[in-house]
Amino acid sequence: MAFVDLHLHSRFSDGTYAPEEVAAQAQRYGLAAIALTDHDSVEGCPETERACAAVGIEFIAGIELTSEQEENELHILGYCIDTHNARLLTEIARFQAVRQNRIREMVERLNRLRVPLSVDAVFALANCRAPGRPHVARALVAARLCGSLDEAFERFLKKNRPAWVPKFKMSGEKALELIHQAGGVAVLAHPGLNRTDQVIPGMVEAGLDGIECFHTKHSTVTTERYLELADRFHLLVTGGSDCHGLNKGKPLIGTVRVPYQHVEKLKARAAEIKTAALPHASP
Ligand code: AMP
Ligand code: FE
Ligand code: FE
């Protein structure tokens, strides 16, 4: 049987792998298809697609958007998106600007705490449009201002710690709409992590296409619960490791084995969404 991993991050958001490494690791674990789902970014998609093609792995262009619905944080995955879609690119450029300004503000806070980190050091290390807290943590360690990434988060960067800065989030409905108009399939990421079951019916009403049932942090019981929920609401099933490379201990790619059949269904839905979006397609 063929397996896939539909939730991977690269160095273009908060992962550490370059596109070639993502493809090489996918090949090492014998995956038939992968999706790149960087936070607020599609910057890594073209290169990852090329690297996958070179080793005979099917590539699915994806993204992970952070949203908020009824005060719950929801991560929405978009699959088979058109990475050249003008509105998608305009909107994510705004979220990338928010991320970059947030880095400046976090560094200012650190400086006020007499931690002499430079904002240029963080941007140089991040070297991408969608930098985040892991880059600040890595820059703190590189400058020997913290002993470890854990220490950086514990002392400064975790929610409500002194250098933490909240981040603006779009609504869940907006995330769905943005993905759909870019021809993509919208999937609720790791619902077991955010404990957001109560918002699922409303999100289904708003057009949610699927649930990420298989995830590194879902227990077997949790996975079963979401498989049942997906069945009840007629939703697609997806899954992935949420691998961030070497950022959080050992790489997770290949540890969640999702059967290929889910990719077939995902692609069929993407084709429907794209047809519906054509001007003369619907009666
Ligand atoms: P951001 O999008 O900038 O808020 O950063 C979120 C990223 O930081 C996610 O990939 C998290 O996994 C990572 N992160 C959050 N808390 C911690 C922590 N305590 N230790 C290590 N990484 C963390
Ligand atoms: Fe992440
Ligand atoms: Fe997530």
Ligand code: ZN
């Ligand atoms: Zn993720």
